[in-house]
Amino acid sequence: MPVAPTAPKAPAEAQTPARVLRHRAALPLLVCVLYAMLQLAAGPQWTLFPDSYRYARAAEQYLGASREEAHGTALAAYCASRAAxxxxxxxxxxxxxxSERAIEQRECLDRWADAPDITTGDSRYQAIFSTRPGYPLLAAPFVGAFGVLTGMRLLGLVTAAAGSLLVFGLLRGAGLGRRAAVVGQVAFLATPLGWWSAQALGEGLFTVCTLGVLWGGLLLIRNRQLPTAVAITVVSYATAAITRYSSVLVLAALLTAATVGALFVSGRPRHRGTVVFAGLSAAAAGAVAVAMRVLGLPSSQITLQDTFTRHFTAPEVSDPWGALLGLAAGFWRHWFAEQAALPYFLLLTALAAWALATYGDGLGWLALATALTGACLVTAHPLVQEADRLGVLMWMPVVLGLPLIVERHWAIRPVRELEIRRAGASDSR
Incomplete structure (x- = not known):
């Protein structure tokens, strides 16, 4: 009996790439799923901040609501979140x-229902937020589809997961294996970088943009995929600038300095890609500085007065820079005392710094500039209650450096085991 002809099988070469891609994507995506499940189990640990109210209000206005309608919707979500x-x-x-939850929620609504803002309606304070449209523009479709609370919480999960995947991709681009890159991804989600990325604030989007800049910068410093690297760097800088332009100014200036330092100190990065990244970073810093002057964006002088007048509710200080120096000195003394009492951050940073200096191959310069950016942002606003959020980029060396140690361990051990087995086989003969 003749056998019916069967359809020809696709060659193994055609099947392998898709199967390999699915296999490679499974582990980092599984990490994101597990992270989302943990966050959803956190309940009221996730809540709206006063700044979240302003971002939600802006998102509602971008969706077409009037200022009064947007204020009412954002206020209702804020009061419900805080009461919970x-x-x-x-x-x-x-x-x-x-529980007095219903009473507290009603008191919150009654207190701010007729106010222009839950903090102050001062135009200088409002300008600090209205000139940073990046995050509320991103939040608008989530808020429109799911409401303020669910939408912004979902957006937080998306930005945290996106940041972790960027860490994974950046480390893979740095030459690390999948297991070591996943360690970096998990470290991102387990540190304040992941926690603040999940909040209803601009930190998540800015962290994603920072990782994009670092990825593009690493490719350029290693002289690889130059057109793609330039595109990643430019888009990341541009998105970060409309999210937190003052932070971009600091980040770009420090990355410029770090890249120029790498050119002079190390011989390996002395090529066109490193020069291009230094030029792009310098151009980003210059563009932000010019835009601040031309567009009249709030400067450091305004933000300092905001700090020392408690959001412009007290008289302005005559010498905000002098007051900042004294406050910053006191803050850093307090910070070092705290770290000395519980030095896990210092120990992790020291380990990561050693790994980046030893095995980083250009990644260390980028991590150093990013950590200094976090330190500068805290120094500009040295308030204990805001330091963890503003200085979150100080954790970047830990996230990027510890996987290098893991990679070194897993890369060397199989080689040593193979050498031992070979030596044993030779002895038996």
Missing amino acids: RTAHEERLQPLTRR
């Missing part, structure tokens, strides 16, 4: 018998 957080904390107290 307070009720959760009250349930943990031994003497609490009933």
Whole structure:
């Protein structure tokens, strides 16, 4: 009986790439799924901040709501979020018998219903947020589709997951294996970088943009994929500039200095790609500085007055820079005392710095500039209650450096085991 002809099988070479790609994507995507499940289990640990209210209000306005309608919607979400957080904390107290959640939510709504803002309606303060449209523009479709609370929480999960995947891709681009790159991805999500990226604030989008700049910069410093690297760097800088232009000014200036330093100190990066990245970073810093002057964007002078007048509710200080020096000196003394008492950050940073200096091959310069950016942002706003958020980029060396140690360990051990087996086989003969 004749056998029916079967369809020819696709050659193994045609099947392998798709199968390999799926296999390679599975592990980092699984990390993102597990992270999202943990975050959704966090409950009221996730909440809206006062700045979140302003971003939500702006997102509603971008969707077509009037200022009054946007204020009402954003305020209702803010009050509900804060009341839920307070009720959760009250349930943990031994003497609490009933929750006052509804009362607190109503008091919050009554207090701010007719106010222009939950902090102050001062035009100088409002300009600090209205000139940073990046995050509310990104939030608008999420808010429009899911509402303020669900939409902004979902956006936080997206930005945190995106940041972790960028860390994975950056480390893979640096030559690390998949396991070591996943270690960096997990470290990102487990440190304040991941936590703040998941909040309803601009930190997540700015962190994603920073990682994009670092990825493009690493490709350029290693003289690889120059057109793609230039595109990644330019798009990342541009998006970061409309998210937090003052932070971009600091980041771009420090990356310029770090890249120029690499050109003079190390011989390996002395090529066209490194010069291009230094030029792009210098151009980004210069463009932001010019835009601030031409467009009249709030400068450091305004933000300093905001700090020392408690959001312009007190008289302005005559010498904000002198006041900043004194406040910053006191803050850093406090910070080092805190770190000395619980030095896990210092120890992790020291390990990561050693790994970046030893095995980084250009990545160390980028991580150093990013960490200094975080330190500069804290120094410009040296408030204890905001330091963890503003200085979150100080964790970048840990996230990028520790995987180098893991890669070194896993890369050397199989070679040593093979040498031992070969030596044993020779002895037996």
